[in-house]
Amino acid sequence: MDGGLEVSERADWRLSLAERVGRRIDAPAAPPLELAGGTLHRHWRIDLPVDGRIERFVLRRTASRVLDSLPRPAEFAVQRAAFEAGVATPEPLAYGSDFIVMRYAPGSAAPAAVRAVADPDALARELARTLACLHRLTPDRLALPALAAPPADPGRAMIAAYRALLDARSRAYPVLEWGLRALEHAPPAPHRVVLCHGDFRAGNFLIDDGRLSGVLDWEFARWGDPCADLGWFCTRYKGMAWRGGSAARAAGGLVGREAFLGHYARAAGDAVEPRRVLYWELMANLRWALFALVQTERGLDEGLLERALSGRRLAEIEAEILALTDRWLGVDA
Amino acid sequence: MRDRPDVDALTALADAAGGSGSGPDAVALAHAIAAREAAAGAAPVDAWAARLARLYDASEGEPAADPAALERRLAAELRAGALDRGPRRAAVRAHLIATVRAKLAEVAPDLIASWSLLDEVARP
Numbered sequence: 001m002d003g004g005l006e007v008s009e010r011a012d013w014r015l016s017l018a019e020r021v022g023r024r025i026d027a028p029a030a031p032p033l034e035l036a037g038g039t040l041h042r043h044w045r046i047d048l049p050v051d052g053r054i055e056r057f058v059l060r061r062t063a064s065r066v067l068d069s070l071p072r073p074a075e076f077a078v079q080r081a082a083f084e085a086g087v088a089t090p091e092p093l094a095y096g097s098d099f100i101v102m103r104y105a106p107g108s109a110a111p112a113a114v115r116a117v118a119d120p121d122a123l124a125r126e127l128a129r130t131l132a133c134l135h136r137l138t139p140d141r142l143a144l145p146a147l148a149a150p151p152a153d154p155g156r157a158m159i160a161a162y163r164a165l166l167d168a169r170s171r172a173y174p175v176l177e178w179g180l181r182a183l184e185h186a187p188p189a190p191h192r193v194v195l196c197h198g199d200f201r202a203g204n205f206l207i208d209d210g211r212l213s214g215v216l217d218w219e220f221a222r223w224g225d226p227c228a229d230l231g232w233f234c235t236r237y238k239g240m241a242w243r244g245g246s247a248a249r250a251a252g253g254l255v256g257r258e259a260f261l262g263h264y265a266r267a268a269g270d271a272v273e274p275r276r277v278l279y280w281e282l283m284a285n286l287r288w289a290l291f292a293l294v295q296t297e298r299g300l301d302e303g304l305l306e307r308a309l310s311g312r313r314l315a316e317i318e319a320e321i322l323a324l325t326d327r328w329l330g331v332d333a
Numbered sequence: 334m335r336d337r338p339d340v341d342a343l344t345a346l347a348d349a350a351g352g353s354g355s356g357p358d359a360v361a362l363a364h365a366i367a368a369r370e371a372a373a374g375a376a377p378v379d380a381w382a383a384r385l386a387r388l389y390d391a392s393e394g395e396p397a398a399d400p401a402a403l404e405r406r407l408a409a410e411l412r413a414g415a416l417d418r419g420p421r422r423a424a425v426r427a428h429l430i431a432t433v434r435a436k437l438a439e440v441a442p443d444l445i446a447s448w449s450l451l452d453e454v455a456r457p
Contacts, residue, residue: 051392163412171401171407175429181411296337305346306359311337315436319448322430326450 005044005059007033013059014048016094019102023051034058036110040069040219045104056104058090068161069219071093074146076100076219078195082140088126089215090206107208107215111253112201117210120254126212127205127233127252128263132297134215135268137195144195150223153190156225158283159183165290173293179286179321182328188276196224200233202253204206230264230272231280236290282324289317334381334400334432335439342365369439377435388421397429430454 007014007028014041018025025048044059064074070078076095078100083089090102109115117123141148151157159180166173183202197204198220206213233252249258261272292310299307327333338346342374347363382400389403407425431454437445445451 078397166408172405174404174408174411175433176413177408178425178429181417183413185415185417299346300338300342303346303349305343305350305363308338308342308357309344309359309362310441312343314336314438315433315440316444317452318429318433319437319444321448322426322433323448 005034005061007032007046012095013094013101016096016099016225017048017057019095020101021050022175025050029054055266058102058104060100062098063271065083067223070097070146070221072098072100075221077144079144079218081144081195082134082215082221083146085133087135087215088130088212089218101213103137105206105208105214106215107206109203109206111202111281113207114205115253116255117207119191119210120249120289121259123210123212124187124251124260124265125205125267127200127254128217128260129267130212131197131200131226131229131233132264134197134269135194135229139193139223142195144223147222150193153195154228155187155190155223155279155283155295157184158287162286163291169293173289174325175318175321176286176289179282179325182280182325183286184327188279191225191276193223194226196226196323198222198224198232200229201235213261225276225280226268227272227276227280228283229283230261230277232284233260234277234281262298278324278328282321282328285317285321287325287328289314289321292317334435335370338371343367344391355402357399359397366440369442381432381435384431388424388428390393 014025027049029047029049032046033234035043040062042061044061046055046059048055048057049055060072072095076092079089079092090101090105092100094101104199150218162176162180166176171305193269197215197218200215200216204217205215234250234257236250246255253262254260257274257277260293261274261277264291267273280281292314295307296309298312299310334343336396343363344367347360347367350360350363381420383399385403385407386398389398412414416425430450434451434454437451
């Protein structure tokens with residue numbers, strides 16, 4: 001074992017990788033290097049001799065699943081489909097019940113790396129193009145049996161799912177009910193359903209020398225409204241500190257919302273309705289709130305302070321939900 | 334009103350955080366929340382319970398209704414659309430704003446200014 005990682009000849013990930021690439025894979029050339037980041041998973045960079053030549057891989061191992069996250073085989077299928085469609089993401093090569101092996105891609109996934117880029121507009125354009133490329137994958141063009149069936153109305157499906165999650169809790173959350181009810185008021189008509197990343201934000205992008213090296217963490221991918229990814233990218237949750245709270249950089253901490261939506265619309269060849277994005281931004285905050293509740297329970301169960309603190313940071317998300325609900329309903333506050 | 338973890342659990346986690354890999358920022362935040370809660374005492378929770386009782390027309394001198402039960406009732410009414418319009422809607426909105434503001438005052442008082450609607454309610 002090395003840093004909690006099994007590296008023997010019989011290690012499941014080595015067997016799976018060897019089978020997938022169809023070549024001889026020897027023991028790692030150097031001790032696996034655990035990579036930073038990942039709250040639900042652990043990652044190691046592994047340099048392996050493949051047919052006598054050193055190749056670099058990343059092993060992603062499950063720590064746990066949360067809310068609607070995918071199991072690893074399903075996550076592999078989605079990332080593979082995205083890679084084959086030309087989305088910038090490390091090539092996934094092998095998987096097991098609790099791991100994925102992918103090619104190593106250079107860069108840092110720290111949110112600070114995104115905020116520190118010299119040309120945020122250029123990176124925003126790159127991200128918008130990447131998202132538009134992903135959103136070209138539709139259920140009629142791509143079979144992904146690992147995912148739940150495409151919903152006829154993604155918004156209504158999500159509201160129902162979130163209410164079910166609230167019903168499973170021991171206390172009521174009126175602010176979340178307030179926001180969910182507002183989303184039923186004049187919702188945008190169901191739009192096209194596409195493959196959504198589900199967690200498209202700083203922290204899940206590899207940035208190398210100011211440019212996008214790859215999109216990571218596909219465990220929340222699903223069929224949905226493309227504006228779900230756009231709304232998620234624009235959420236303001238200071239507890240997670242990826243946007244930094246600046247309205248001028250409302251889109252992912254990089255650029256203004258309008259600028260990003262413009263980049264996306266040009267890349268997708270499809271106009272973006274700001275009101276539809278607002279709907280999904282409110283939905284995104286409701287999702288964050290539910291994440292916070294789940295993380296709190298896990299933190300308490302596991303004795304981890306930072307996770308448990310998510311429960312207290314719920315108030316930040318609730319403030320945003322109240323503000324966005326006013327905007328959605330057209331309340332002049 | 335106050336979200337989980339309660340202050341005892343929060344303090345215990347912060348005290349034990351040395352071995353859990355939690356950073357100093359989290360420990361400092363936990364202790365700051367505990368200190369602000371101790372300073373505020375029961376007043377924010379009492380105010381929250383009183384607002385809920387007013388929303389449901391509890392008269393002076395009546396046995397106090399369980400605020401958690403009133404909160405569940407409020408959530409159910411919201412979901413059912415019973416508060417979509419009408420004279421009680423503004424009072425409910427004000428209650429929700431006041432509750433979130435009171436929680437932020439203990440968790441992240443520096444963030445209150447980030448949302449202008451939080452200024453609509455009187456400070457406790």
